[in-house]
Amino acid sequence: MAKKRGRGMAAVNYPTGMNLGGDPSQALVHATTTGSFIVTLSSVDLGQGLKTVMAQICAETLGVPTENVIIDTADTDTGPHCMGTFASRGTHRIGNAIIMAAKEAKSVMLEVAAEELEVDSGDLQTDGAGNIHVKGSPQKSISVFNTALAAHFKHGKTISGRGIFLQPRSYPEPETGKMTPATCYAHACTVAEVEVDTETGEVRVLSLKSAYEVGRALNPRMVEQQIIGGAWMGLSHALYETTEPYYPDRSHGPVDFNQYLMPGPGDLPEFENVVIERPAADGPYGAKGVGEMTANSPIPAIANAIFDAVGVRVDSLPITPEKVLRGIQALNARAPY
Template sequence: MAKHRGRGIAAIEYPTGMNQNGDPSQAWIKLKMDGRVDVFAGTVDIGQGSKTVHSQIVADTLGVPMDWVTMDTSNTDSSAFCMGTFASRGTFIGGNAVRLAAEKVRNRILEIGGELLEIDPGDLEIIDGEVIAKGSPDKKIGVGDIAGAATFVKGELISGQGTALKDYATLDPETGAVTIPPHSAISYAACAVEVEVDEETGDVRVLKMSQVYDVGCAINPTMVEGQIEGGAIQGLGLGLLENCYPYYPSNDHRGGQFGSYLAPSMEDLPELECIILENPSADGPFGAKAIGEMANNAQPPAIATAIYNAVGVWVTELPITPEKVLRALEAKAAGIPESVTTGKVVRYDEALSITSHQSADAVVTFAV
């Protein structure tokens, strides 16, 4: 029996930020007396690297070296409010909060620097931790000296706060129409997958995944690639392996341990290719859009299509297990057509089951 190869392509889009907005993130920043920067934000780093990304945003907004910046997201006493790390909002919304706070701090640094240098703040810039007169680079003062002067001479704590918040988008319940964009931005991606399908066992191996992501501008390309690669393997699990209920809708035979729940492991790892396209967003920090959640969305359809192109069967219940592949191949061998045509309607899969359902007339409510 033969192994067959096939390729599938899918393209997707994904919104940045909570659906319908209304999800603030806040941050505040203070300078230590040597100019080092403490950022207090509520964005939890769940492993995606938001602390590093936020530090990069603060460093460049202020014009100080990256290693001057410390992110403290450790507790709700000192950190400002953040809606949370979900909805692909950390880099964009959390990032805008720290950017806005850093802009206020930068402006205050320039004002005090202007007083000390006796130069209009508009003629100053901050480069690598020094406030420098534009066009006269010998006229300069360190941000540390400014912070020291503020603390010990002026009696001032240099600080700034920022809130990123987009208005809630109300919708028309009849049509779903909204009056303002219900997202902060939309990211796009496409994925090409090459699979090998074993006709005899139904086993599917993903050999290669190529992926293109438009994430606005990449604040940290290495971590964007980390999201893409990690998401790709989760997408592979969705497409081929994982299922809480192997005989759904029955809830028997649930896997209660790693040995009985198939998640992708290193042996499943295909060759991975990541391509980042940059199409800056208007409102994101330094043109960024989201990458987090979308990263496991394009692979399952690309895998299903690649399997079709390899052996000519559609499996549209995930995951596409060897059992489902073999059953589909058996049906095909038995001459069962993949679709049924009635007039101009071409129907794949089972008959549409519930389209005739109308909303109940009776008012139903949670209230007892």
């Protein structure tokens, strides 16, 4: 009886968004009288930071400070349509819709500023700090604040824009079955290191080291958040979580947090992550989806590491001590030592 170590790896190619009759999201952008910008969405921030990243995308497109952008996700009944926050589609689909809307709003803003400054709007640019000025001569400038006031009270214009990103429905080619079910794909690879107790069948994950290719990390700290949170969730799926531990008798299923097992802070492996950026041609500022995929590659990587450690191939989740132990016993029965 011993503790045996093993190492396993797994890779994932993850599609951004989905395609069941088309995958659209809409955004509306408008300026208040004082030059704040409201982005109206039906999308939902589940805690993954959608509001932050959407504000960044809108601010970048308009060329205004991020704190001047307010994301309003108040009401799916009255907001512009969104398929939802799932399938790792939020940043890509909604981000693209916001860029389109913000571009339209920006063109109105520059038209108003051009009239105020008596120049051609094509010669104007925003400075990212709340001002609009003539390219090459920053002293000829007007604030976004004053531009918004002028639009509302002098020019009778709404500084606003409409945006939609639609990934159209893709039908399979009858001959080959070929189709385009998603847009860009993100990629990742995880190496897991485990220690298996051959007496108890218990598995301890020592480290999860991953490389992620995410297009562009629009908010690097939040990408890191997703990767670590997802690695933990992958570990949890691999070794702990199940609603039916004694399937098929559902009455034995867990009903609360005491019975539904998850790893706690004391069960953490060492995490190490590398983010690689290769901007996606169709992504908002090159971004791809990096949500759900983070819980994927750790699972087969852990399963492979267990195989490497003790030669047991478990093909159902979670990989409980019982399954590992039965596997070890089966191996021993075949080749007793």
